[in-house]
Amino acid sequence: MGVMAEIIFPLRRSVLRGLSHKCPACGQGQLFGRYLKVQPHCARCDHELALYPADDGPAYLTIILIGHLIIAPLLIFPIIWQSDPRYSLPIILGVLTVITLSALPRIKGGWIGLMYALQVTSRDEALHTADAAD
Numbered sequence: 446m447g448v449m450a451e452i453i454f455p456l457r458r459s460v461l462r463g464l465s466h467k468c469p470a471c472g473q474g475q476l477f478g479r480y481l482k483v484q485p486h487c488a489r490c491d492h493e494l495a496l497y498p499a500d501d502g503p504a505y506l507t508i509i510l511i512g513h514l515i516i517a518p519l520l521i522f523p524i525i526w527q528s529d530p531r532y533s534l535p536i537i538l539g540v541l542t543v544i545t546l547s548a549l550p551r552i553k554g555g556w557i558g559l560m561y562a563l564q565v566t567s568r569d570e571a572l573h574t575a576d577a578a579d
């Protein structure tokens with residue numbers, strides 16, 4: 446196995462586990478206790494899941510993805526511009542809200558899977574460039 450494959454395959458595996466709301470370490474235990482609340486420890490393998498920082502990362506990523514993959518392509522359709530906004534706007538915003546709120550936990554799971562694969566933990570806070578500027 447090449448060097449790239451040794452990096453990419455475990456990374457892809459743990460990101461995919463996170464995307465499906467599973468523990469990135471074992472792929473069995475549930476990652477979330479509630480909607481966006483990460484379990485402190487995996488119920489299956491006892492891996493410390495609270496170790497991985499998410500902060501605003503998943504929210505930024507969700508905004509970028511929804512904006513580029515859904516909102517921007519949506520604007521191509523003339524019906525968006527021609528329809529009466531009194532009727533179309535509540536529908537569009539309602540659908541976008543549902544899509545965004547269902548994407549957010551998946552993206553947060555994938556994010557935590559990525560942090561797991563890259564071995565980035567909240568103990569690495571000292572490495573944050575913004576803090577180093579102080």
Ligand SMILES: [Zn+2]
Binds near residue numbers: 469472
């Ligand atoms: Zn686990």
